[in-house]
């Protein structure tokens with residue numbers, strides 16, 4: 428078991444006090460000309476990142492290693508990189524629904540997971556776990572399960588009487604499903620008859636992000652990690668798409684969770700398709716007007 432606290436190399440420590448100031452939980456103090464670690468912490472690594480002398484380290488933390496592209500571990504200070512690059516990247520990531528048959532290399536996917544784990548998380552819990560599915564038979568089988576599940580739901584809500592009846596127990600969700608998803612699911616059912624998968628769009632890989640539910644804000648943490656994957660994937664020439672249909676089903680289907688090696692008590696927070704885009708976008712995402720209240 429790793430210590431949940433920094434190790435201090437006192438021979439290197441200059442007692443500059445920067446680590447003491449940056450520590451959010453006040454776990455560091457300089458007393459009698461010595462830096463003291465007062466207690467275990469959330470291992471956020473802020474103290475490590477401000478120490479010019481290299482006196483702070485964490486046994487539990489390993490350096491980031493990317494294998495499919497060169498990265499020397501450089502830190503980008505505020506103001507870098509150029510905001511037009513960051514805004515351009517964010518705006519250029521799109522949900523990719525057309526894939527070539529080219530399979531992303533193992534190193535490429537490992538790098539995406541590495542980047543996922545750089546996301547912020549409540550209390551620095553970093554509880555995210557990943558399942559990478561590259562077996563096309565498993566992807567096809569899961570798409571088949573989705574067809575079965577949502578096909579049954581569609582047959583139920585297609586009937587006005589059953590829709591009203593289900594609405595008595597489930598409220599507005601039933602009407603919402605009918606108006607927002609019924610026709611999309613029908614399209615997927617029709618496509619499947621022609622051997623076309625419109626749940627995963629023929630993607631050669633899926634990344635499932637899941638976690639235990641007992642930490643702090645597990646859903647949000649995992650989704651930030653998933654979004655990191657989407658952004659880096661775009662920069663690496665890959666495409667992704669969140670598949671909410673699959674997350675919803677996996678959270679209700681114990682046998683599929685088991686098949687993917689996901690503990691039954693875990694929540695599935697994101698299912699992403701992954702592959703090389705077969706269609707090209709030429710412009711960044713337009714968006715609806717948003718509401719914002721400015722106070723002050």
Ligand SMILES: Cc1cc2nc3c(=O)[nH]c(=O)nc-3n(C[C@H](O)[C@H](O)[C@H](O)COP(=O)(O)O)c2cc1C
Nearest residue numbers: 520521522523524625626668669670671672673712
């Ligand atoms: C939580 C979530 C679930 C989604 N589920 C699906 C899905 O099941 N199938 C799909 O094709 N797209 C899905 N999407 C993609 C959205 O439709 C897409 O993000 C939105 O239309 C905006 O387009 P863009 O991602 O290209 O900017 C999902 C997105 C999110 C964030």
